[in-house]
Amino acid sequence: MKAEQPGEETPSLELHGVTRLPEDTNCLACSEDGRYLCLGHSQGLSVWCASSLIRVAEWLQDRLEITSIQMTIMTETTYLLGSVDDMGVARVFAHQSDVIYLLSVINIMEDINKRSIFLTFELSEGGHYGAASVSCNGAFWLEVYHFPLAAWLKELEMVQSQKQDPDSPGDVDVKWSPLTMIIKIKLPKIAAGRASYGLPENSQTDYLTHCLALDTIRNNSCQSEKTSFNRDSGNTKETNQSQRRCTPHFLLPCGQFPDDHRETFQPGLPVAVSVWWSGSHNLLQYLLHKTQKGKPGRIFISDVEPMPDVVWPNAKGILCSAVSRCTRYIALGLDDALVCVWDRQSGAPLSVVLVPAANSPFLSVQFVDYWPVTAAELHISTAEKIYLLVLCKSGEIHTVTTGRRTQSCTMQLTQRLKDSRDIPTITTSVPFLQGLSLVVQRNGKMFVQDVINKTTVCFLTPPTSHLIAAPCNPVYALNTKQQTLFIRGDQDSSCSASSEEDSQSQLFSFCFAESDLMKQYVASQQHQTLGPVPPEETCSLYLQQRALSVDERNKAVRQTWEQLQETAVTVQQRQQSCSQPNNINK
Template sequence: MAVYFRKGLEIPEPSDYSSSEDDDMTYFTDLYEHEHNLPESVRVINKILNSLVDRAWEDISKQDKIREEAEATKKVPVLSPCKEYTIPCRTNAIVCSDDGLYLFLGHAHGLSVISTSTLTCVTTWKDERVELTSISCASLENCTHLLCTVDDMGIARLFVHRTENIYFIKVLNETDDINQRHICTKFEVSKSGDFGAAVMTSSGSVWLDVYRFPQELWLKELEIKQATHTHAPTEVKLSPIVLLMKIKPPEIPAGTSLKSPFDVLQKTGDGTIIGSGQNHMISSFQWENQEVAFRKMFAKYLSTHPMTPSQQKPKGPSSCTFHFLLHEGLCPLPGGTKPTRDFPIVLCLWWSGSNNLLQYLLVKTTKEKTDVEPRPDILWPNSQEILCSAVSACTRFIVLGLVSQLVTVWDRRFEMYLFFTSSGGAVCPYANIVIPGDSALCRLKLILQSPEQLQVTPLHQGPFLPKLQFLVTCRSGACYSVTTRHGGHSQIAAFIERPADPGSFATVVEPMPFLKSLALLMQRNGQVSVWEMDDAAPVFIINLPQTHVLGPVWKPVHVLDPVQQNLYIRGDRKTSLEEVMDKEEGDSTLFLYSFAQCSVLDLYRIPWPATIETRATLSGLEEACNLYIQERFDSLEERNRNFAIHWKRLQKRVFE
């Protein structure tokens, strides 16, 4: 098409433009007045384009209007509480027993036991000087429950609840001199009730005390006491607990003066050079060279962003995160012992600021001596610093959230040892996933899967190499749903976007074990709702009465009961400042929400026995190998198809 230019109509230079609004309107008006001088073909094309643009804008506006009308007509169901119960002031912790029969409330002035069937108080333990802040519960036999509590002063206490009585056993960190008391920051019991661990701090140092609870002796002693006493005492003397280990943060190994590997082998004697990470024979000049190389590589960032003394990390760790693990893998127990029931045999932990996941055996042989400062049996190395962790219900999978938005999944069943030594070895990860965004990870939650779900999903590789799903929450408020499997592609979906309003920040994001693909969401503005993780949309809203608010909003006190399919939430009555100053104690209520009676959740409902992850026990190495070979044979067609796809992609990238 020929291009026509009209004399006198020229595009001015940038310097000729004026910032005034009148000059701009004059310029565009001049173009519009001279439009009739353009050729006929250009004017026809211009009219066609204008009509197409107008029609597109009309279609877009109609679609937006239809979408807005659909959203307006779509109403999210609201779930109201079916029962309520007035709870003591400052109830800081609520836990539910594994059998779903009792609720245990930790509050100011003591501990209360609530029956879930009648929502009434069964028994209490009172002390005017105590305010409990955390509770850990384990269900034992004959309707007996073991309770580990921590109060606001850092004192750890041990209780036993049996039927309608609660017994105080002992204080773990009790001392006559208050200035020498150890402060407990965390005290938790294993699910079976055989072991407990407490994080202690004192004078800037931190360590972990691991205990063994003689629960079988306790059950017999409680039966005798109840048979001989008409009125059960509130405090009883039972068999003492056993301190198994006192674990301190591992020190960085110092450099050795040995110059050659031959000298190192002669020094060690048994040839164990690489093992748990505590007996590496690394020379001093190697540490120095590593420091020089690091500073040379990142000199630009170190010079432009120097760390001030207030921004530098502390020298030692400040906290410890631990998990009790059941027997997994192909390695036998020490001494050939076999557990008669599911109780933990391993304690895994990581210290703040550390890259390593450490593993300690809880089951020792009689020949082994109890070490005052035991070394870890196995070291699981990671490329970055650990920020958060989670363990599956069967304790087979361990998920670690690392720095740089990296998530590492470990499979304990396939402990592929790189080095077999007397002090342990290292293993290979199950999967590595990079979470999008630039915010640090803060919480991990694994999603339970029933056997029925595993059979129908196309991504499932069998019980030997199953699919794994979990939720990742970032400090920015964003939350992602991750689906991964061994050797396969990981799917990452944004479940909750980064909120623009600080009030919409999610304080609790917790998957619901008895509802498929649903998660409980609590926000800082007090809103509570249940969302679908696949569609990232609310299913229904949990409504508190207008007279109450969620309390406290930064750390809501709540608990999910998977057996009864109930949700318990603490609500505080709305009061003015004058009423708060006049009252010595707050007015709180425990609200009960029943999901079993909600018809909206029929499509998502899972029978409770199916939500418990099954542990496939393997009798030996031969059975494990046969099962693995069978699953590899069943997935041969899928692996060949994926191999062809990846090979084509590789060829395309090479020739580009």
Template sequence: MPVYIRKGQLEVPLPSLDDHEEEEDARFELDPERAFARPPQPWRLVGQVLELVLERTWASIEGREQSRQEERTRYKPPVWNRPRRVEMREEVHCLANSADGRYIFVGLDGGLTALAAVDEHAVLSTWEQRGTMITQINTAPAGEEMSAIATIDDMGLGRLFVFYSETFHLVKTINEVEDISKRTVCSSFILSSGGDYGGIMLQGNGESWFEIQKMPKETWLKDLEQAQSQQQQDVEQFSNIDVKLSSPILILRLKSPKRPSGRERRHGQESSQLPEEWSTLGTGQNHLLSSAQLEMHRLLFEQRHRDAVERELSRATVHFVLPSLILPAGLEYKTASGLPNGVCMWWSGSHLLLHYTIQKTGKETEPKADAVWPNAELICCSTISECTMLLALGLRDGTITIWDRYLGLPLTVTSLPEPVRIAELHFVAPKNQHDSPTQDYAASPSASLLAFCKDGSVHMVEVNSEGTCDIATICQRCEEQGDVITAVLPLPMFPQLMIYFTRGGRITLHDRLEGKALALVALPMPHVVASPWHPIYTFGTNGQSIFIKATASQAGIVALAFSTSRGTRDARNCSWKAYSRLQRTMEKWKNVGAPYTLSLKRHRHEDPTG
């Protein structure tokens, strides 16, 4: 068979552009909506009109947002730089106020001091003990003109005081023992809103537990009135006498949850059919894992995360609650009006919310939980309303759960715009309520929640009675470290206002309804906010003033207080202006070296920088 071979060298022909189409993409439909046949008239006209309306609407929204942003950057809030200075003789470590707002309790290096919340903030009473540094104070009303005070010092000793007739009376040192090697550490000491119960968090020997004690308020009042009647003629002698008061009574001891132990069961139905373990449902105790499997998982986890594992004891967060329908001893349980009948608590590193009944009929001091509410993530923070019927939980992934304790049902479950960790939660009054910072459950089951996150952002969660939830961002996260918000304080008497601290030491009065700052609080030089990442503060005169710990490079440690306006509560139309007469008076005081103050009032339609 002959083979024909072309003479010469073989060459690859050059590509010809004439053989290809100029726009090859024309053969394909790039828009999926055009894959179908074009609709006839008038539907095409309707589509064009809708597209035009949508574009104009979106352009209007962008324009308004840009104008708001420009207005925020252009608006400079007035500066209030004349707070009142209260000098202390020792370093201030903590602050607390009485329930009636008349007294301010200050924890010092050498004991405890009571100040008057109004006028010149004079020292009324002092409890001194050398070498005792009070680091935590909690107060609660214990009767007419009597307050219960729970303190913790730097050595972990908890003390219970009664403040009566402007005098401190030591009731008991909670965890004091003769053998120091057997001493336990008190990490938390709280009181119920009425002072009827106290909660003590103790740690020792690698364990942690929480004790609930009953406060004998009636006995205290009777003993103090009897001692006062015996010393009616000499007031100073009454302040110096040592009145022996009754100690609180232990009611419950709640231990931290243990790790799930191994089970030797063949199937899950056998675990769920054990009637004696009904109280462990939801706690993770009923499972099919053996002891060997759990031990192997624990060893693998510790070996893989050896550098990240933290050996810390669990701490409990507890809320005293009023009767509701979720506990076995609910509304039908006979209890005094306003007296708590249970507690809601969760332990650090746990996703379980536990409910316990305080009114126990037997001698059981270590009971099991009456109700368990498991969550999908670890609990980071919690708060409860003043009526104790609304409970909010902040989870690690940024989810917020608001429970209606009256019915035992969740009011809403929502997530923040970004998955950030929640640091604090505060219940505030709704938008249409301005007279009280709390709300009556029967009249308004809606909720307004202020959420402060670890990244410095602040969000407002509004929930109505139908369960509809709206989330608004009040303060965005700041990129600059000095402008990052470190603490948020809703004002009790002005629920639409809040005060926040920044890492740079700036104090700002903010209106959450208008979304803008009303005033900047500037401390007199050379004072600055002490530890702005964890400020020390308390309210006085029922929320109309605030005391803040400040430091000075030359004058040591001082406490500062500034008063808010006592006029109208409509903060949206307020501005700040100082009277020239008070300015001249202030200059006169400065010349003689006395403490100075400047009163500020609200006026409408005035220059905010005046």
């Protein structure tokens, strides 16, 4: 790949205006097979054919504005949709035969004073589960739902057969099977006194309790400092611990699980959800279902507030996270510019990397699925090489290369930006292009960046009459099957529209596969580094890694405990100092 030469002008490629968008289109989503686009807008949502961009179905309701939308495949012809509106109400839909069916309104508001607001709502791939971040009267928690897909498919089939029956009435009233909340996760609260300053040796439960208690100590210390600062400054408002929000990730089968759980696992279905809370040092994992001893089959977790099944402790607080496509690896962006990658298969950190980003907290971290492989590397197994893209709040962008038996290294792509308008709001790896990322800045500029050669490949610009809509929160979707970008553009206020129709928002597209400039970057499947691995190969690799990494894992555990002990002692000393008012007055 040829690097940009000094003085060489970066080419600009124009986006194509393809169609007018419904009023106030707030979100876009694309199905995994690339066949459909789903649009959330005022008065409801609609589904469009991604190739012809013809609206094939819509669901409308007055005084409703959809602000978040997701789409996943249930069967070859049936799709599940999840949405959140501007009032924080979540809904689940099915799209089949060019009809949208409302299956469930999850948080119906019976008492407006006790209503739960859904801040986020995410579907697992395949639509078996959904996770909702919920707020109610200042408290936050996570709810995980199981969807009765088999029952819904039968009910959809019944609706289709009744519609085809000439003797049936026009409208078919169906009572859809209810979904089930299988787990409600709150911020674990463990008494600080239960944290020992030695290495727990009794059981795994002692270890989990120790880590959670240390997190409680840190949080209480932080709250005490904030309260003391507010008191000294005359501000009596105290920070509520319940304001800590959580970030979930669905996880596929991988790593070590109890023997009585293995038979319940199904390929492609999530088995657990990982959660971290803002301000926490711990990454928590909860199983989505468990088995009862002596009884076949699986049961869902009860309404009792659950304890995590696995805790991954970190020396610093978690700021952001990402999960690899196969969900084996979890990358965490931590305080003090640390990136930790956990390997779920071995149950230990794969690597901890220091990124040279001083005084610039992380904003996001993500995996790069496709990375160019040189001719010299073709004979070397690159299955365990991991590539990450890290975005800082200052606008700096870094790449991280790491992995087992790999020397970790970092590279800075962009410097700290002086003008806040140049700070990226979107920096995302393009799944089907090797080593390229799509960047959208606050000033509305959009370009494709080569993260290997640290060059700008090209700018993507709408026609002069339009601008990228809401560049601080762009409305866009990447169709990986068609290798196409869809993004919303608005009429430039400095250009007068000839008609009311021209002033409407437009859907713009750019097909990377049709661009001669992009053809050299198109990824082939053989360079896929983080895809699914056959079970036999996974087992063989796991046994080899466990045998070769015994000393490494023991050393990592000792170092982690030493860091936790030092942190606990420091926090305890700080609390004792704060509890002595005479010293403070002096």
